[in-house]
Amino acid sequence: MNKTVQALARRWGAVLSLALAASASAHAAPEVIRIGVATAGGGDPVTWGGSPGGVARVNNWLEEEFKASGIKVEWLFFKGAGPAVNEALSNKQIDFAYQGDLPSIVGRSNGLKTKVLLVSGQRNNLYLVTPVKSDVHSIKDLKGRTVSIFRGTNGHLVAINVLAANGLAERDVKGVNLDTGSSQAALVSNGVDAAFGGYEWFKVRDQGLAKVVYSTRGQDPAFTRQASLLVRSDFEQANQAEVQRVVDVFVRAAKWSSDEKNRDELFGIWARSGTPVASWAAEFDQQSLAARNSPLVDDFIIGRYKAVVADALKLKLIRREVTVDDWFETRYLKASLKKQGLENYWTPADAKGRAKAQPLAAR
CATH class of the missing domain: 3.40.190.10 (Periplasmic binding protein-like II)
Known part of the structure; x- marks a missing residue:
């Protein structure tokens, strides 16, 4: 092999090594x-x-x-x-x-x-909770009341839809944007008249500090999160x-x-x-x-x-x-x-949330 061929071989070998290294680097697993x-x-x-x-x-x-x-x-x-x-x-x-x-x-x-x-x-269900001695007994009673709604979360939109289903718009209540912990503190101290939230409110209820006056459970699945x-x-x-x-x-x-x-x-x-x-x-x-x-x-x-x-x-x-x-x-x-052999383990639901007749693999 003459010197020219040897030089070309070395050059292409170097190029190939760099290409392989770059490829390996590009697909390296994250740390x-x-x-x-x-x-x-x-x-x-x-x-x-x-x-x-x-x-x-x-x-x-x-x-x-x-x-x-x-x-x-x-x-x-x-x-x-x-x-x-x-x-x-x-x-x-x-x-x-x-x-x-x-x-x-x-x-x-x-x-x-x-x-x-x-x-x-x-x-996931949504609940409306109030202080124990509140005179709010339903969604319709919220008109003009101060209500905690954690805006921007998946419960926010469901709360709006629940209000709408009961003839109220979000502007009909005095909405207060509070996270979960702040909402609980506000309700227990009567800083708000009511609050929308999830399962976290059962603990407060069981402590005798709040009551659940509305639940989406058992209703239209469109009211879930x-x-x-x-x-x-x-x-x-x-x-x-x-x-x-x-x-x-x-x-x-x-x-x-x-x-x-x-x-x-x-x-x-x-x-x-x-x-x-x-x-x-x-x-x-x-x-x-x-x-x-x-x-x-x-x-x-x-x-x-x-x-x-x-x-x-x-x-x-x-x-x-x-x-x-x-x-x-x-x-x-x-x-x-x-x-994992689970293609037919779960039964998919139709658009209304009803189980389909035959289990199918995920879409």
Whole structure:
């Protein structure tokens, strides 16, 4: 081999080595996976309830999944709920987000590039609570009253729709924007006449400090709240193998959380967040765990997200229409269901929230 050929061989070898190194670098696994949760949570370590994600958190399933790969898992909890999670996504401080429907849609309308991977806690109920001696006995009694509504969360829009169903608009009440803890303090001290909220109010009720005068449970499923696991689009594109592994763990947690034989243990795990077992029993009373913990992106979920977009536009909570159909990235969910033999485990629901006749794989 002459010197010219040898030089060319060395040059091309160097180019190939650089190309391979660049390719490996471009697809290197992340050193840390950061998951933002749209609640302050509670306990030590901090966790949350009402979602199969809380089971994965308490059992360290994600940490175990990535331990051999040397990838650290960080959980970040946000007292400011959905709006605070959107800010963290915008600043690329988190990679995944557990978040309610309305705040995730607000984020999308503001240009956040995310993908919805699966549902992680659906059909969450909304309640109206008042001080024990209040003369407010129904939604209609709220006219002119001071009412706590945590604006920008997935309960905000449901509260507006509940008011509308009872002949009231949001302007008919004196709305006060308070987070969960502040709302409880205000109601107990008679600083507000009533408050909308979720399962967290059962603890206050059971302490004799409040009464529940309205519940969406057993009513139209359109009056419920949905929460999902999202991922930043750029993170998903660069780390597809890791995204699949995260989805696998969440699906595993959803399966465990859907098994009725685990009901008591499930509520015990969620109680580590500071919400008592009795509160979870009340929230899930006479409701199927599988229906509430299904990860499927079915017609009901798609329909609810579209309805939230429409309502948010009408109420000027968002400034422009956003698409929904191309937002759901369910290939990871489909792969996980197949891998775990769960393609027919959950029964999908139709647009009205009714179970379809035959179980189908996720969309």
